[in-house]
Amino acid sequence: MARIRISELLNNGANFLGEKIEIKGWVRAFRSKRFVQLNDGSCMANIQGVIDFEKFEEAALRPISTGAAVCLKGILVESQGSGQAVELQVESFEIIGSADPDEIQKTILQPKKHSLDLLREQAHLRFRTNTFGAVFRIRHAASFAIHKFFNERGFNYIHTPILTGSDAEGAGEMFRVSTLDPKNPPLDDEGNVDYSKDFFGKQVNLTVSGQLEAELAALGLGQVYTFGPTFRAENSNTSRHLAEFWMIEPEVAFNDLFDNMDLTEAFLKYIGTYILDNCGEDLSFLDQRYTQEQSQKPQNERSHLGLIESIQFITNNDFKRLTYTEAIDVLRNSKAYKKKRFEFPVEWGTDLQSEHERYLVEKEFKCPVILRDYPSGIKAFYMRQNDDGKTVAAMDVLFPGIGEIVGGSQREERLDVLKSKCKDFNIDEKELWWYMETRKFGTVPHAGFGMGFERLVMFLTGMSNIRDVIPFPRARDNAEF
């Protein structure tokens, strides 16, 4: 007898009515010694197994306890109860893996509400909860939708290296990778660690971005994207930073900044639509959770939209586009500014603070915002210099509740300008000789962006801590599991 997945039975129950089938899963609850709620992870909903307890020894039923893995065999019938359309009339069962109730009681598997904190401490078990089942099914669907989007548009998926020898990516502190003996490393004449004796003959780190390599690929394959892990050794301690996270970085030859914004917007809308179309059950569960969470916040911090509504809002409305300079004006003319509500000054040439971004997105425009043309001084060396001489063709996409979800730019394709930028930023162009050469031979305008995958999943699931949208979060002082 073949095992049928629970999602199959609940979605297409009619096909199996009256048939003898087998299901396997974990017991979520065993009520009245008669009703087993079984979940196998294929969907949010449980299937109900109905056991005629008079036909079985009481001792035999005892191991059907919360958390146990069981196999149920029986006939699928229309349910006599009201909560479900079909149920399994159990003829026989088998305990695959038992779970001692006394021990279960100490875990998050005990059937009651738990704080996200506690769930995180038991990340090895949280896949068995409704919330994390939904989150990780949606995470999968989003990641699938991303590949689908790019594939439909003729992009090539590029696997950029995770180990990198270039120290010039400039996106943050890096994790060093070495096979040298940490207690007794080889030293050079000046007493410094001699990395020429290390595995790669030079100092090597975990990547902080695949962008530079993706550019090389785009300047040949035309349009590419990366989707891989990224590592930053920043001492960040917030609900939206991780030391290990997944990033998507498309790069397109012949695109300018405006093509880039169009691509970003189409991309985010496509994923939103895909999730709305394919994850209804999980979304509506998370939507309820989200609404309940919002209701516990003070009135002025609440979102005026539900989870599903905010995804629909993204897919149905154009993003607000304005320049950094215009944003500064908007902020300076705002009531919040005049009433001195901002903690940090609003000044052309400095980076916008979180409070400013949040004001633009949540108060002023109430929709996703794309800011562009930032002052050159606050952005990376590879971003294309605008004709005004003061700004670069950079863009950031800001989302409600999350802040910066995408950062991108048109890249500097003019060799002479790039060289002088390297000087300004104190970057050794010799170390990036391969990057410079693409500007020497058939250079073209091109553009791309980087999106933090977990931040997108936060938006799609309504989870407010980034550590709750990745299976095993790595953050400062935290590498458990």
Added chain:
RNA sequence: GGUCCCAUAGCUCAGCUGGUUAGAGCAUACGACUGUUAAUCGUGGGGUCGCAGGUUCAAGUCCUGCUGGGACCGCCA
């Protein structure tokens, strides 16, 4: 790196200006009931009040230090 908060049962929390034997809900165990949907009803077990000092006749409660955890900010995706 900065600022601020928290620590009482397996979990979530209450415990007033210090005062007798530290409570509740859920979970768990046992019993009853049996078409339940967070099932219901009854009974029981479960606590060195994070740790170490101090003040006091008396500390879960006040003070100091330590440990553990969280929130926000900065850095960014």
